[in-house]
Amino acid sequence: MPRRKDFLGRGRYGVVHGTRKYAIKQIDDEDVFHAEVDAYRSLNKVRSLRGRIPILHGIDPDKQLLYLQHINKPTLQQKLPDEPTLRQIRQRVLETISIIHECGWCHGDINLGNIFASGLLFDFSHAHPKNKLSAQAWEDFQKKDRRDTKSYCLQAVGLKKLEAAIALLDSGVDGLPRQAELAELLHHSKSSPELALLGYPVIRARHCTTEYPRAPNP
Ligand SMILES: Nc1ncnc2c1ncn2[C@@H]1O[C@H](COP(=O)(O)OP(=O)(O)O)[C@@H](O)[C@H]1O
Ligand SMILES: [Mg+2]
Numbered sequence: 001m002p003r004r005k006d007f008l009g010r011g012r013y014g015v016v017h018g019t020r021k022y023a024i025k026q027i028d029d030e031d032v033f034h035a036e037v038d039a040y041r042s043l044n045k046v047r048s049l050r051g052r053i054p055i056l057h058g059i060d061p062d063k064q065l066l067y068l069q070h071i072n073k074p075t076l077q078q079k080l081p082d083e084p085t086l087r088q089i090r091q092r093v094l095e096t097i098s099i100i101h102e103c104g105w106c107h108g109d110i111n112l113g114n115i116f117a118s119g120l121l122f123d124f125s126h127a128h129p130k131n132k133l134s135a136q137a138w139e140d141f142q143k144k145d146r147r148d149t150k151s152y153c154l155q156a157v158g159l160k161k162l163e164a165a166i167a168l169l170d171s172g173v174d175g176l177p178r179q180a181e182l183a184e185l186l187h188h189s190k191s192s193p194e195l196a197l198l199g200y201p202v203i204r205a206r207h208c209t210t211e212y213p214r215a216p217n218p
Helices: 030-043 083-102 135-171 176-189 192-197
Strands: 006-010 014-018 022-027 056-060 065-069 202-204 211-213
Touching: 022 030, 030 056, 030 065, 083 135, 135 176
Parallel strands: none
Antiparallel strands: 006 014, 014 022, 022 065, 056 065, 202 211
16 A cells, blocks of 8 residues: 655645655756765764754655655744754754755755754755856856855845834734833834835824834724
8 A cells, every 4th residue: 555645835846745754856957866866865964953954855756856865944034943953053054055065065045944843954946066066157056055054044034023123013012011012113113114014004103113014093
């Protein structure tokens, strides 16, 4: 009897199904399939990357399937952890990409959808080995990996503050302490325009210079 497979996600090049042990990633594009297999095979040999990227257990070259270690955690795109955890994850991913770069690979596609909430970095379908790049392209790819790690985590911290601001707005912002709390959240998330888009009209607080939104009329 075939083992039950659950749908885990769909990406740019195919679909990922899961069994208890494996995440089975099918990739339509032959070049992308081989690039990801090469990256995992090379990086899985590096002891210091254990626990930082999934293990590739095997492949089916005919069906272009990768049998990856199944990670039972949401991605940062599916669920945002609290802010201190996000900062820890950012630090961990920065260390991971620095090891990956030392090993002569760049990731090429760092975003919230390619990082698990445990801090594991995955999806090497855009990875490039240093030996196939010009010196300039190699420099650029390394910079892009570092920049993307910082900017996506920063964006996630902003989203977290936006979530907190919405919760505060929905529960009412009467009283100076709550208004000050909201002003502080908005100052750091720079989210007033986003809140205005969500229908929270922007008004100016009486007690400070920061503009803040108030809850829309029901
Ligand atoms: N090893 C894994 N364990 C658990 N889920 C996974 C694993 N790999 C991928 N997934 C799920 O499948 C989705 C798509 O996988 P990903 O490798 O990012 O594909 P793509 O290259 O198409 O973006 C991910 O967002 C995640 O939800
Ligand atoms: Mg992906």
